[in-house]
Amino acid sequence: MEPYSTLLIQGGTVLDGTGAAGVVADVLIRGGRIAAIGPDLRADATAFDASGRIVCPGFVDLHTHSDLTLLSGPQARSKVHQGVTTEVVGNCGLGVAPLPAGADRDGIRLAVSYLDLDPAIAWSWTDLPGYLAALTAARPSVNVAALVGHVPLHAGVCGFDDRPATPAELERMCGLLADALGAGALGLSTGLVYPPLTYAREEELVALARVVAAAGAVFTWHVRSYDDGLLDSVAQAVRVARATGCRTQISHLAAVGRRNWGAVRGALDLVDAANADGIEVGVDIYPYVHGNAPLSQLLPAWALEGGAAAWAPRLRDPAVRARVKAAWVDRPTGWDELTVSWTSRGDGDPVVGRTLEDLGGADATLDLLAELGAGAMMTAGGRSEDDLRTVLAHPAAVVASDGLALDPGGVTGAGVPHPRSYGCFPRYLHRYATDLPDAVRRCTSEPARRIGLAHLGVLRPGAPADVVVFDPATIADTATFTAPHQLATGIDLVLVGGVPTVHGGRHTGRRAGRVLHRTRGATG
Template identity: 35%
Template sequence: MGGGRMYDYKFINARIVDGTGNPWFRGEIGVKDGKIVSVSKNLEGESLHVIDAEHQIVCPGFIDVHTHDDLAVISNPDHEPKLFQGVTSEVLANCGFGCAPVNKLTRKQLLQYISPVLGTYSREWGWKSFKEYVSVLSERSTSMNLVSQVAHGAVRIAVMGFESRPATSQEIEEMKALVEEAMQAGAIGLSLGLLYAPGCYADRAELIALSKVAARYGGILNCHMRAEGDSLLESMNEVFDIAEAAEIPLHISHLKLIGVNNWGKIHHALEWIESKKAQGLDVTCDIYTYTAGSSTLMSILPSWVSEGGVEKALMRLSNPKQRAKIKNDMGRSVKGWDNFVEMLGWDRVVVSAVNGEANTNKAIEGMNFLEIAEHRKQEPVECLMDLLLEEQGCVTMILHQMSEEDVKAVLRSDYSMIGSDGLPLSSEKIHPRHFGTFPRLLSKYVRDEKVMPLQQAIRKMTSFSAQRFGFKRRGIVQEGYFADLVVFNEQEIRDRATFEKPRQYPDGIKYVMVNGRLVARHNHKTAERPGVFVPLQYKCC
């Protein structure tokens, strides 16, 4: 960079952690036309704007590899809960939940399926195909960069609704065509939600066939496995088999081991991943920085209850004989099904969101089912079924399900990266990870508990994630890369969101830059929305 050239931004007095895994170094960063154009100890030249980092950390913007913000980034393009954590890029359509493609005949089923996880969008949807959804994302000014997978749940609903059976050869061909259309429109891969209906009804032939389509375009297979508790290893074997048969890179969503009796055994799963990697399978995983998860309350029921969709499930919940069968199943172990209640207890199942704002059940948000049952003078299982009926199936829960040591073990692994798995709901009692995942890693697990060094944590949130999910020329502080940058104070950074008060922004994030434009300073949003949709650059056939 010559002496007379003008930068748009210059970061001075910086401790640069470049995202590669190397330790920090002192330096300055020059930004011009959306990109990093110079990194050196002392930059020559003037700048329109100078940001004095005051010897704080400057690093690449964080990448949230596991989100459910498919509608949230459209309804709230500023997206402060993630932006104020230092997140500059997101991966959409995880766990098989997505809002495209849409079949008008099954649209209502799709909406009922996604709303406890993706939230709602009050306006008329301006898309039916995945390509049209991508066009909405591309045309909408947002604060951060986006990539999207194509969600198997949405694909299957478009073709089969909630049919609880293997797909016919014709239906598989129809689903393959929808996956191919999505890959051609820029999807980075296929996401599965094998715990949830209708994904749990898919057999090996269907899953391999669809995965092969994604593989042909250079995509990834991202799996929420069928079970993450007593049957974890069997579920891992299933997704390993699918990935190997389809010859596709595999990513395991939120790797964990659920159940009090299973705590401390995650090393078996980690050893198996390492063994598969040694055999040549390209496999990675993500994890959130909490011992509690969050999902739709419907998923706590045996999978047969959801056959035919939410409306059919509600009919079963109203039928005395079916209620008795549900009660019986939830009191015992059923092979291949994670019985969360049996593994955890009712006291670890918390209602985090109910349907609608003007709702008498809002008062139970934040209460566990023992507390709710006592309040309502019912058995917990009866309380569960009645609540789902009252809320038309649209209830979200928090499960206190993992051990701290297991979380740390996955965090330390070389093949894990960070995903919030946050749910962008309107409830006041949502899981705090939507507001705190990334600062929590840096404060609790890096600074306070020293689970890993700072440079390793930042690599997991930046270059490693960018490489895995198709964010080309992002995730590293290097000349020629896009200027997605975060400035934070290593001693001040901390998550403030709690289970009691989850809607609190973190401390310590000073500046956030996306594509060379400043989008946030000191937890205040600027007017800039420079985010872009990043399509997969595929080579097919």
């Protein structure tokens, strides 16, 4: 499809992203923005017949890990083909900036290896503006905004040891965070299961949250535990929100391990109580009962001290292995529920796609971690469909993929990653949406509002023309856990800034995404 400056989308059912009922109308797009919405519009424009289709805002994915994959594969095929037009990176604390003077850059890169699928990407930046400039130069197909990752912030100042930050270190972290927020970051994200954040004390979280609150930004949380410690972990996030007034988002809320099923209801009660008291706390979730994480997340916090370059060799020590195995005796998930999804050994690694039970359980897992360190990932089960539906239906919940922008034909198309990177939003709309206008709202205007980009996620005159046209009868995910690199179906047209990016199920090659800034709108 050729680029154009004016487009008339005719005869579709318009869901404007606010949750309002759909209306059959035309949508006129001119100069990258919505010019008009109404019946029987007339204009000298390229026409697109949307009869029988839904016309809605592009999906705003507020929880992604595309920080580096958008540099490697800027066409963002796995995401834009499912209707995503805006991605927020820097989640779970696993950002790539800032990298302050004196930071262990190699250690930080290992610590965020979950993001790092292409070793050819050079980390040429030292701060958030430098990273955003690299994104702008890559010209991604989707809009991109960034959170400040707590891992580079803490590791860059405090290192990887189990100790509290000193007052001087806290002051330095707060200053670096304030600088990044001033440069346009949407907020801060933490991930308290990822070293060295496993060692971050609550005083540090409160101090950083005060900086976020002062900027009117958002603090997103991968909480300390999603299994036996879920309620205590959510309580900590809520406690920090109450202490600081910081707008808070709890990421991918789920309860892991059969013995913890139902605990999401207690977590949501804590969220409800905070909101009733005027403290804004939201949650997000993806529509799957399996998660995805670094294999190293299985290790107890004490085993991860010093960074991957230090902890991986330690796992060859028989005494260390015995201590780890003792900690694993009462695991909430079984080895049969954990599958190796990717390793740094590349395509063809025979362990990829096999369960840890099949590979030999605890000893085989320790062998893999000792050899590969941070270079192995897993998909993990042990979740409840009932819990998933409970969270999806909750008023505070929005939909987010927790996935990556992947290129099925490129270097990021290796392994058997979680299918959410390809199918999150179509799967939700196809399998879980009982009220389609509200479901679209949870994928568009509400996540945009949560992250401080309220000008996105709506169809109204003057708004950016980030638009999806889909067939409600055929929209679906096709990616599976055994064959994940499969594009979604039912998406007829995706516009990013008014530019046709997906048309008729094919990527047009156009890359019109912008790098978005919380305080300055958008550039790039």
